[in-house]
Amino acid sequence: MTETPNPHIINADTLTGEMRPIRRVVLALGSNLGERMSMLQGAVNAIADTPDVWVTGVSPVYETEPVDAPEGSRNYLNAVVLADTTLAANRLMDRALAIEDAFERERSEVLNAPRTLDVDLIVVGDRRSNEPHLRLPHPRAAERPFVLKPWFDLEPDASLPERGPIADLLAETGLDGITLREDLTLAVE
Numbered sequence: 001m002t003e004t005p006n007p008h009i010i011n012a013d014t015l016t017g018e019m020r021p022i023r024r025v026v027l028a029l030g031s032n033l034g035e036r037m038s039m040l041q042g043a044v045n046a047i048a049d050t051p052d053v054w055v056t057g058v059s060p061v062y063e064t065e066p067v068d069a070p071e072g073s074r075n076y077l078n079a080v081v082l083a084d085t086t087l088a089a090n091r092l093m094d095r096a097l098a099i100e101d102a103f104e105r106e107r108s109e110v111l112n113a114p115r116t117l118d119v120d121l122i123v124v125g126d127r128r129s130n131e132p133h134l135r136l137p138h139p140r141a142a143e144r145p146f147v148l149k150p151w152f153d154l155e156p157d158a159s160l161p162e163r164g165p166i167a168d169l170l171a172e173t174g175l176d177g178i179t180l181r182e183d184l185t186l187a188v189e
């Protein structure tokens, strides 16, 4: 007698409780202290080396005038990374902070003090959060051409939840103060 596979048997994986949805993530990188390009490349490598994170896109690099920063701050290099992940958003935030620390990011009381590396989570799928440790979508992304433009280069049809298409947001902010650095390219391992 042949045995019919039992359709009610649950695959063991589903019993581990570890299956998680895959979410699309947008991360924004910035540096205006030290070897700025090495910082951004190190961040891309560290994101790509993170278990359960798969980098799907890395934007061009922009040289950008510092916004809301202390007098005398140097220009930033900014870029955006797209990834897919099964990590919980909080774990991803912890990882972003750890990557900043690995590149000697110092946390100062001075608002927007120059920093070797900034790794911001802009969106994590459709996750919403209003905790101080994790605000999603990033509350200031819609006003920042240094985030919107490199993101637009990768995903021109993307929208920022509750704020609308990034193409429209970018039309509002304009492109003043940001310049494409055609001579610089971030590699994906």
Ligand SMILES: Nc1ncnc2c1ncn2[C@@H]1O[C@H](COP(=O)(O)OP(=O)(O)OP(=O)(O)O)[C@@H](O)[C@H]1O
Pocket (backbone or CB within 6 Å): 093, 112, 118, 119, 120, 121, 122, 131, 132, 133, 134, 135, 136, 137, 138, 139, 140
């Ligand atoms: N979406 C987010 N991305 C990055 N950090 C966040 C986010 N939401 C909350 N935070 C928290 O903000 C703190 C980091 O603040 P940080 O000093 O890097 O801000 P900043 O990068 O200087 O300013 P901004 O948030 O305007 O870019 C961390 O404690 C982090 O947990």
Ligand SMILES: Nc1nc2c(c(=O)[nH]1)N=C(CO)CN2
Pocket (backbone or CB within 6 Å): 029, 030, 031, 064, 065, 066, 067, 068, 069, 076, 078, 112, 118, 146
């Ligand atoms: N041009 C530019 N200005 C900023 C940036 C940044 O990444 N680029 N980040 C800030 C706080 O995170 C504040 N100001």
